[in-house]
Amino acid sequence: MRHLIQRVGFLLVSIWAAVTINFVLPRLMPGNPAEVLLARYQGRLQPQALHALELQFGLSHKPLLTQYVGYLANLVHGQMGLSISYYPTPVTKVIETSLPWTLGLAGTSTIISVVVGTLLGIYSSWKRGSWLASALPTATTFLAAIPYFWVALLLLYVFGFVLGWFPLAHSYSLSLTPSWNWEFVSNVIYHSILPAVTIVLTSLGGWLVGMRNNMINTLGEDYVVFGEAKGLSKRRLMLVYAARNAILPNVTGFAMALGFVVSGALLTEIVFSYPGVGFQLLTAVENEDYPLMQGIFLIIAIAVLLANFAVELLYARLDPRARREGVSS
Amino acid sequence: MIATTSPDGPSIRRGSKISTITHSLGRFFSDPKARVGGVIFAVFILMAIFAPWLIRYNPQSTQFAPWQSPNANHWLGTTGTGQDVYSQIVWGSRATLAIGIGAGFVSTFIAIVIGMFGGFLGGWIDNILATFTNIVLVIPGLPLLIVITAYAKNAGSFTIALIIGLTGWAWGARVLRSQVMSIGGRDFVTAARLSGASSWRIVMVEILPNMMALVAANLIYGSLYAILAETGLEFLGLGNVSQITWGTMLYWADAGQALLNGAWWWFVPPGLAIALVGGSFGLLNFAVDQYTNPRLRGKH
């Protein structure tokens, strides 16, 4: 019981802290959203408009504490307020329209990256000594060190513009109406290829090297040698004995990565004009759109916490040792 | 390569301190990956140190004809505003490396303080520090950086390094903490305590040396992360774009539509330079891994 309380306690404290930081951070920024908005209308909006905008946005000059209490109360009721850069659209709506794209793009490519990286890691540890196996970690290490917006821009320029193989922007051809038919779905996939390749290319290395190291450690474990001695097939030995165990230390990393899917693709989304949350977050920051910023931060924080929680459960499935209350009697 | 297994991980030959160090360095660099990484890194460090002698023109000066492709006068061509790209690359290595390594040190230092003492002292201090670490971990890095950099107006390289360092320590702290907890539970620590050593002494003298490899990895990885984060921030225009770094070069190249203008020589070199430095960090980290974990060492 004590344990449960501790864990839930930690969860609540984390959420509270995340929420509070969300509240404080934007307010530390100089200026206010109404002023920022004027910039968007560079020279086209009268200075008087500032006051009108402040009124519109309900920017209060109330004491911070009062604002904070109000903010917490609203959150509890699931209200994140109205976005300022998309005024008067509610923050929830803004996130709602962009989140699926991010989850789709960054989520899928993270998963691809994890899967491919892990498989290549397994390969490069299993075939240690072959040139490909030794080249892979080095090559991907360099890939991982490239700024990913740079890769994105190059890909966009070469494959999108010069060669014209891929679209230059958006998540689907705008002439199509979103629906669950193959034409649309394939179009979405087509649009996501370049951004996804960017994410996969630049994040592959970490998984590969991590998995490779774990694998090599695991391959030295007695139970793997024992498995070999038992005359198991290579496949079973590699996947069920070595890889299955080697993957365990990476699981927490996967959780963090999945949690950060929401924010991770920020620059990629911007370069490819992909309508995801990352871009919204940048807009929010640039426009000092507190409510939107807070909303997105909250989503990310919750995503990370949830991913961690889910992984704890998953971990118990993967590693019987973590299942303390097992069959043992 | 030679595989000498020792049950205790990093092994240090006996002899004087100096020869111990040269020997372990020698062993470290006997790994080809470490060698390649070390050489690339050294080249860039030297470039940064000797930048004032290596540049050919004032990197800020806009005196040349814009959009020149690489030629004898301008080895890497000129930018859209008529600056010499080669000189910018050389000059930019200073700030970029300073920020990267500086931030690496800052985050490693914080990670050591928070992770090690939390892990060693345990109790409520640890609870608080660990919770704090986990919270910082939950907050997304790049967006947080964006917000803070926006706050720190006109951020110069020092500020950026500090900010990246201040926000990027959590993962390291977590790793160090768990390592400290595992080392702290070993008998040799208990033995040290039995012989009357203070907590401070135990952490600094008994535990820290055993974590050097981890600390080194943390430093290397932290620096790599810092360079990438810095470039990202500057690319978004959140740094001081009048300063010359590889990040701001990319920013200007992008703002000037270098690629559309066909000026690949403006856009490609800064990215490649980052990739090379980052890659060398990656290789060094790799080598540290192998150095500390005999199992990772190559087969013949």
Added chain:
Amino acid sequence: MANTQFISATNIVVRFPVNKQWTRTWIRPVNGVSFSLERGKVLSLVGESGSGKTTIGKTLVRILTPYSGDIRFQGENVTNIRGTRLIRYRDHVQMIFQDPFASLNPMRTVEQHLLFPVRRKTGQRGSLLMDHINHLLETVGLIPAVDIRKKYPYELSGGQRQRVAIARALATQPEFLVADEPVSMLDVSIRAGILELLKKLRDQQQLAFLYITHDLASARYIGDQIMVMYGGKVVEKASAKELVFHPVHPYTHLLLEATPGSAFKGPLPETQMAAPDLSEQRRGCVFAPRCPYVMGTCREEEPNLQEVSPQHWAACHLVNTGA
């Protein structure tokens, strides 16, 4: 000179938390252990793996704090002391750890391991300090000391490590030493040397020992008395020879019979091999589930340690009722 009650433990209980997924329970690896020891005497503590031997050793030198019970050292109650008093107490007691691979710091040389405790104890500096360390190393048979001093643990064999650990424990010139299986990891070829050394220390420096092992032969060899533990309980205690020749408790019997090269031949009695239940809710005798002679009361009632013959105690319903 011999001071009865040099160190004594009364009714020591140690508990550890066991975290289940949602709950926490407690085990008692040491559950009501009492004994006392005189200066210059050795008490051998034997028992199966996990019976709480190390735990009791750590409790005596106050690495662990008992949940209940009393530890007295030269009449002073040291059960719950902290801070400077604890540090002072540790000037008198030391422990040799079970695992010589874990108890030396891989990043520090032999010399570095000894420098701090010696300096702390004696306040010596410079060459005086070095001489002291050389002497210490020679005492434990690490010759030539000058060579050994500069070595890192990984450069030493298991036996050498074990001796460095002993040297460190002796560095502060303790009066009471917990030696936790100091020879368990060693080959027959070096084992004898270390036991010899311990014996010498006992005789020459009036050192009192708690010698922990699960090897009866060495327990008998070095101990004045042997105490047998099972599942956190002392099940039998007697002088070394008495215990080996006239064991009373069924577990002691089992131990003796199982020791290779013992005179007892033939198969062991059929017993279960489950580990003892250390949980707080356990009732009855710890050994009951494995005891070939188990009776009804054994499962209900916990037997007390009783003197079955002079200076020979056992905790078993069989003996107690039978006697």
Added chain:
Amino acid sequence: ENSGVSAATNQPLVIVQSPEGTYSENFNPFSSGALNGTLGPIYQTLFYFNLIGTNSVPLLATSYAWSNNATTLTVNLRHGVQWSNGQPFTSSDVVYTFNLLHQDPALDANGIWKSLVAVQANGKYQVVFRFSKPSIGSQWWILGQTYILPKKIWSQIKNPATYTNANPVGTGPYLLHSFSPQEYTFTANPHYWGGEPKVHTLEFPAYTSNDSADLALASGNIDWAGIFIPNAKQVYESRNPANNHFWFPPVNIVMLYTNLKNPLLAQLPVREAISYAINREKLYKVGEYGYEPPASPTGLVLPNNQAWLAPNLPQKDLAFQYDPQKSIQILQQAGFKKNSQGIFVSPAGQPLSFTLNVVAGWTDWDTDCSLIAQELGKVGIQIHVNQEQFGAYYSAFTNGTYQLGISWTDPGPTPYYLYSALLSSNSSANWEGWNNTQTNNALQAYQSAETINQQKQDIYPLEKIMATDLPSIPLVEGATWYEYNTKNFTGWPTPQNPYVEPAPYYYPSMGIILTHLRPKG
């Protein structure tokens, strides 16, 4: 032949105002987040006043007249206009709209009700505005910048400020057709009072970055854009000289604001020295990619405001000179001396060392500032360029906590608007803090000047003040970005035919351009 026409008619016109990110449904003309196309194509103002020319275009009104010493404005409305739901447009809609601004100050972004007292309908097609004082200056705000709403619909809405207006009903030439966060489309309004527009469909795809938008523009995927492209000739025009065109007409002045509260900057010689030391040609060629020519010392945007130029100005007030030597001379005459670092020091001992604020990321200005810093450094004025996030940058201006800053000016259909914002002592955009009776009087006089000639007389002294007193230092003309593709459509505004301000983000001119465009073929 028929089919050819309909094919071309079906070709959508693709408009990208500027890369702004994904859309959120909002067609509320009061909202700052209203999507491009709301103002002009859907909702209309009474009149349009051209910022780059002298003409005006009657929209929902056909004529207006000032009377009672410029305290009464009478507007005659167009007959036969229908809301897109079929309801007739009348004076009650106009009155309703203006009263709405009165009730909810949050909507009155232009501060019309500061001098407005009442708005009354006079029959179905006439509206009378009454002011508390002469208010010629309000003309543009009222006639040209207030979008008229259908009373029937908007009077049902509880909070007009937060209403997203997903089904806009307006009087303009276009109707909302579809919406998604990545694109929305308009179709021609068949019942538009000016006749159904020839271009049938408008598409507004969303772009989040300049990178993808520029590439799309360069590959001919966009027909009309307002995107800043460096080196546009090479990057855009040369890729398809027949169809890709751009025109970046000036619309305001990029100003070097000098905080007059600073005792050094308050001295005219210092400002003059700064002005002489700036090589505006270089700013034009290097910093602004040759798009923004040097400004006129009068602060007028030329040639747009050519007609407003005072006839008798001396040459030195007509064009800036780049003369670093003169700059040094002025300072020396004023008693400044160079110190050991080569920086001029005032007789009181203060060095001429200033920070120059600019927005980080506005790359042309960033370059301008580093050029200015280089140039001023050469004559002995030290400049630290201070690149700030917009919020910080902007508050420094509004709070007067800056020294030097580069920023825009607020244009209008007559120079009055620029001068009043820049120089009026009660203007909130008077960032330099200019307070001068002569200036205030001239601005005051303009408010009652009912004829153009009278207005010109009031403007002339302001030009002189600007040129000789340098309240702030004009640098270059501020351009607007306008790229257009003639492959499928013709009728675009061009330098030869500047019938309206052409950037797609200038409202309400967009609606006027759209009615001029026609499919090719």
Added chain:
Amino acid sequence: MINSQSVLEIDNLSVAYPSSQGDVLAVQDISLRLNKGEMVGLVGESGSGKSTLAFAIMRLLKNGAHVAGGQVRVNGMDIYQMDDEQLRRFRWKTIAMVFQSAMNALNPVLTIGEQIVDTITSHESVSHKEAFDRGQELLKMVRIDPLRMRSYPHELSGGMRQRVVIAIALALNPQVLIMDEPTTALDVVVQKTILDQIMELKERLGFSVLFISHDFSLVMEMVSRICVMYAGRLVEIADKNTLITRDHHHPYTQGLMRAVPRLTAEDIEILGIPGNPHDLRNLPAGCAYHPRCEFAKPICRVERPRTIVTPHHVVECHLFDENSEVEHG
């Protein structure tokens, strides 16, 4: 002594580990035969090369270790000539091995049952059900509740895991079982129980055993023939009876025998072997044991002793050189 019934023949086998000073021979020129149904003990101190020999027999050398000479034949087949598939099938079916650290030899993420079943199904085409039933039988054989098939390794005590490994080793009825210190990590009581079981199973199933230990007294209780290793060399092979009845042995063997304390003797005495254990990298010239040997002669320092083979006895010592005739007689 040539026995036509030998199942395992090791001829002049040497195994090298790479080291910074070149290859180090951890096993040197060892020849040994194991007869059908025989139980042979292999003793020697820690690091003398016992495990290395066992791994070499299984062709499981890792970490760069390699056979530097000699042959290993099982039923006349050279296992170093086998291809991968042959080798896989040979392992466990013919020779099975209980690892030194058998407690760690079980894959932590698979149930005991799965690990027994995969051993069986890797070699025989039987249904899962059948394999499972056989697994239960095996567990019963080592006196573990068959219900434990569904337990994970961590749910069993060390002794139980050790017995599970033994059960797995017997799953395919191998002809030879190598047991590398199967009980060092265990309690004496558990050890005794397990060894009794092994003896019983050996009688029942008739496999041969190579029993490795450094506990001389333990080996003496179990086997019929004893091999003594020192510093990678087999210094003595003797039948148990020969060993007990005769008091003339290799000095190292004598030392080992003396070091065994007799618990129940009137006065217990523990005698060590003076000197330090060998260091393979710095072996002295001549006989490796000479620095510790109380009978060392000048020749021992310079010349390596030759192998003296007599019936029931093989020894490598200069002391026997002169006495060889005497021995024959």
